Amino acid sequence: MTEECSSQRKCFEESWPPVRGEYVVGDPNARVAVVTLASQLHVRGSAISGPCKTENLGVEKIVANVVSNCNIRFILLCGAESKGHLPGNTLLALHRNGIDEQGRIVGSKGAIPFIQNLAPDAILRFQEQVQLIDFIGLEDEAKIAELVEIYNSRAEPYPREPFQVVKKKSTAKVISAGEGDLLLGSGVVMNTATWLVQAEVVVEC
Amino acid sequence: MVNVGGIKLGGQPGENATVLCGTIFYQGHKIVQDEEQGAFDRAAAERLIARQAELSEETGTPAVLHLYARTIEALERYLAFADLTWAGPIIVDSADAAVRAGAAALVSELGYADKTIYNSISVATSRMEAQAIKESEVDSAILLAYNPTDCRVDGMLQVLEGGAAMAEKGLIPLAEDLGITNKLIDPGVVPMGSGAGASLRFSTVAKAKLALPVGSGIHNAVSAWPWLRQKDKATKKCCDGAASAMQILAAGDFLLYGPIENAEFIFPAAAMADILVAEAVRDLDNEPAANHPIHRLV
Numbered sequence: 001m002t003e004e005c006s007s008q009r010k011c012f013e014e015s016w017p018p019v020r021g022e023y024v025v026g027d028p029n030a031r032v033a034v035v036t037l038a039s040q041l042h043v044r045g046s047a048i049s050g051p052c053k054t055e056n057l058g059v060e061k062i063v064a065n066v067v068s069n070c071n072i073r074f075i076l077l078c079g080a081e082s083k084g085h086l087p088g089n090t091l092l093a094l095h096r097n098g099i100d101e102q103g104r105i106v107g108s109k110g111a112i113p114f115i116q117n118l119a120p121d122a123i124l125r126f127q128e129q130v131q132l133i134d135f136i137g138l139e140d141e142a143k144i145a146e147l148v149e150i151y152n153s154r155a156e157p158y159p160r161e162p163f164q165v166v167k168k169k170s171t172a173k174v175i176s177a178g179e180g181d182l183l184l185g186s187g188v189v190m191n192t193a194t195w196l197v198q199a200e201v202v203v204e205c
Numbered sequence: 206m207v208n209v210g211g212i213k214l215g216g217q218p219g220e221n222a223t224v225l226c227g228t229i230f231y232q233g234h235k236i237v238q239d240e241e242q243g244a245f246d247r248a249a250a251e252r253l254i255a256r257q258a259e260l261s262e263e264t265g266t267p268a269v270l271h272l273y274a275r276t277i278e279a280l281e282r283y284l285a286f287a288d289l290t291w292a293g294p295i296i297v298d299s300a301d302a303a304v305r306a307g308a309a310a311l312v313s314e315l316g317y318a319d320k321t322i323y324n325s326i327s328v329a330t331s332r333m334e335a336q337a338i339k340e341s342e343v344d345s346a347i348l349l350a351y352n353p354t355d356c357r358v359d360g361m362l363q364v365l366e367g368g369a370a371m372a373e374k375g376l377i378p379l380a381e382d383l384g385i386t387n388k389l390i391d392p393g394v395v396p397m398g399s400g401a402g403a404s405l406r407f408s409t410v411a412k413a414k415l416a417l418p419v420g421s422g423i424h425n426a427v428s429a430w431p432w433l434r435q436k437d438k439a440t441k442k443c444c445d446g447a448a449s450a451m452q453i454l455a456a457g458d459f460l461l462y463g464p465i466e467n468a469e470f471i472f473p474a475a476a477m478a479d480i481l482v483a484e485a486v487r488d489l490d491n492e493p494a495a496n497h498p499i500h501r502l503v
Contacts, residue, residue, distance in 0.1 A: 020398060022431045056353045057399050083232070083275065084300025102371050103354045111302070111329040114353030114371065190409075 011157050017065035018164065021058075023050030031073045031152045033066055033130075037088050039079030039139050045148040047072050053082040055090040055110030060117050062091065067125045067163040073155040075130050076147055078138040086110040088136040095132050098123055122165050129158045207387040207418055209345045210294035210320030212267045214389060214458045215418035219483035219491040222498055223453050223475050224420070226269040226296055227257050227465035230283055234273075234464070243279025247286065253465045254290045260472040261293075265501040266479065268468075269322065271296040271461065277307035284315060296347070296461075298324040306337035318342035325349040325391065326380050328364060328372045338383045346385045348376040350407070351393025356400045358407045361392050365415065377415070389459060390419045394426050401426035405455040412456045420459030423452045428463065442467075446474035453478040476502055 012028055026046045034049035043049035048065060052058040066072050081088045090108040097106035099120070105113040115123070133151065138144060206215035213221050229250060230237050236249040254270060261268035270291045274280035280297065287295055295317065297308040305323070312321040323338060327349035338346070352360035354371060367375030380388050390411050392404040401423070408419045427433065427444050449460055449471055462471040476498035483491075483499045493499045 020431065022429075022434075057395060082300075084302070104371060111300075112327070112351065112353045116354050116356065 010162065011071045012069040012162050013164075016069050016162075017048060018068050019061045019064045021050060021061045021065070023048050023065075028069060029071050030148075031071060031155055032076055032148045033062075033072050033074070034076045034078065034144065034148065035062060035088070035091065036079035037077065037136065038082040041079055041139060041141055041144065043141070043148065044145045045152060046076070051079065052087045052091075053085060055085045055087045055105070055108060055113045056116065058087050059090055059094060059105075059113075060115060063094075063118055063122060063126045064165040067122060067129055067165065070129070070158040070160065070162055073130055073158060074133055074151045076133045076135060076144065076151065078135045078144055078147075080139065081136055084111050086113075088134075092132055092134060094123065095127055095130075098127065118165060122163060125160075125163045129160075129163075207345070207389070209269075209322055209387055212269065212294055213494070214387075214420075216458070216494075217486070217491045218456055219479075219486040219489075219493055220497075221458070221494050222264075222266045222479045222496070223457055224267045224269055224459040225257075225261070225468070225471060225475055226271045226459060226461045227253075227468050227471075228271040228273055228298075228461070228463060229253060229465045230279070231273045231464060232275075232300075240275040240279060243274065243276070243282035245282075245286075250286065251290050253468075254287075257465055257468045257472075258291070258293075260468050263501075264472050264476040265496045265498045266472055266476050267293070269294045269296055269459075271298060271324070271465075273298045274304060274308070275299065275301070277304050277311065280304065280308055281311060284311065284317065288315075288317075294320045294322060294345075296322045296324050302329070302331055302334045306334045309337045309341035309343050313342040318344070321345065322347060322387075322389065323385075326376055326383070326385070327351060327393070328353070328376075330379070335379070335383055338385070341384075344384055345387035345389070346380055346383075347389045347391045348380055349391050349393045350376065350411070351395075356395055356403060358403055358410055361403075361407050362411065362414070365390065365411070388417050390415065390417050391421050391461070392419075394421050394423050396429040397426050405451060408452065409456045412458070418458035420457050420461065421452055422461035422463065423448045424461065424463035424467070442470050446470050449474050450478035454482065 025048050028047050030047040032046045034043045034046045036051045038053055077088050086109050090105055090110040090113045093108040094105045099105055099115050103114045206213055214224050236246040238244040257268050272283045272295055299305050312318050321343055323343050323346040325347040350361040350364050352364045365376050392407045394401055394404045404421050412419045427448050480499045483493045
């Protein structure tokens with residue numbers, strides 16, 4: 001038997017998982033999260049399971065939902081890889097190598113493997129908290145359930161507080177719409193950059 | 206305004222009807238029996254393509270056949286079939302960059318380059334893929350303005366014009382270097398919750414600033430919405446039609462409307478939106494084209 005989180009320390013918030021997506025929540029006290037990549041599979045016994053088809057936004061959601069639950073110590077990658085996007089390969093690369101200064105996931109073979117909404121410490125936490133179990137290509141639901149059961153008993157909860165990923169806020173830039181504003185007639189224009197509809201200013205000479 | 210295979214894309218709102226692009230042989234398409242070899246149910250494919258053509262003729266809404274292929278062998282078979290069953294422009298597309306690169310060479314060899322739209326040139330376009338486009342006769346392409354580090358409107362514009370950190374140059378100058386004269390702009394729609402709505406505002410900004418045709422696959426925002434998956438077909442169709450109309454109202458010139466089966470309800474929704482836009486600008490001297498839905502359906 002593995003140790004549950006004590007009453008003094010919460011392994012996840014009641015609102016977990018914090019980021020919405022195409023997943024099924026199982027037992028939040030389980031140690032394994034299952035990513036079924038491009039396959040739709042019924043998974044038993046995991047904390048959370050679901051597909052991931054993109055190498056950027058999809059990967060970000062997985063990281064956010066995993067690091068916010070200390071019980072999760074393993075991510076089982078299975079199912080068919082999503083062609084071109086390669087989110088399975090990208091998750092492995094993120095875990096192994098992290099990101100560069102531009103946010104590119106180092107070593108990923110996916111089409112556009114960039115992290116936009118995660119701070120570097122979230123990625124460090126992801127690398128420390130979980131171990132990736134690479135069974136990409138496996139679609140046998142019985143075998144997946146067997147693996148989940150094995151890994152569910154292999155580790156204790158991560159000994160830190162749940163990590164909450166807060167979306168980075170950046171300052172808005174004003175776009176110059178130039179002469180391309182939409183004329184709506186009757187002296188009314190729409191600034192295409194801001195989508196503000198306003199009356200034309202008439203300058204009297 | 207650009208002209209691909211006799212179809213006009215762009216112009217002022219209310220001038221040309223929105224060009225509707227239905228996808229066939231997409232990933233998971235039930236009519237495909239072997240996606241590696243390109244084996245498919247020919248009778249079913251013919252019915253789908255003919256129905257898109259009928260709806261285009263009935264509504265006055267131009268259409269493009271969007272061919273998705275897993276391999277170059279499959280694309281070769283799809284192109285041969287499209288040559289027999291479809292008279293208009295085509296889009297060639299694959300998730301695999303090597304297949305897209307091969308597609309550029311293949312359509313040139315077969316003499317289809319002048320009616321082919323390459324999907325797509327993006328920040329993911331490698332030197333190998335760019336070289337294949339340059340060496341081909343393809344001169345029309347969708348430029349995917351998706352910016353993985355900044356999916357706001359200004360981030361997408363940076364990807365197109367230059368200045369986004371992850372690419373050597375902007376997609377517009379890159380496309381021009383590769384011989385692309387007909388440049389179609391697509392924001393690359395992300396799921397709702399991740400910023401899908403920015404695609405709509407981007408459309409009006411990009412059209413105004415760049416004077417290029419804009420459009421999107423806003424269908425993807427609808428199909429990626431987990432909440433909607435639990436709903437019935439009628440509800441899903443309603444949302445798909447509404448999203449399409451919103452893209453048209455946001456200055457859209459073309460629509461990648463998703464599975465070609467959706468033609469049945471997307472064509473009426475798009476024709477309705479085109480008519481409403483045309484009526485909205487009637488007193489601004491934006492004359493609808495001769496074959497515009499406003500001349501056929503009302």
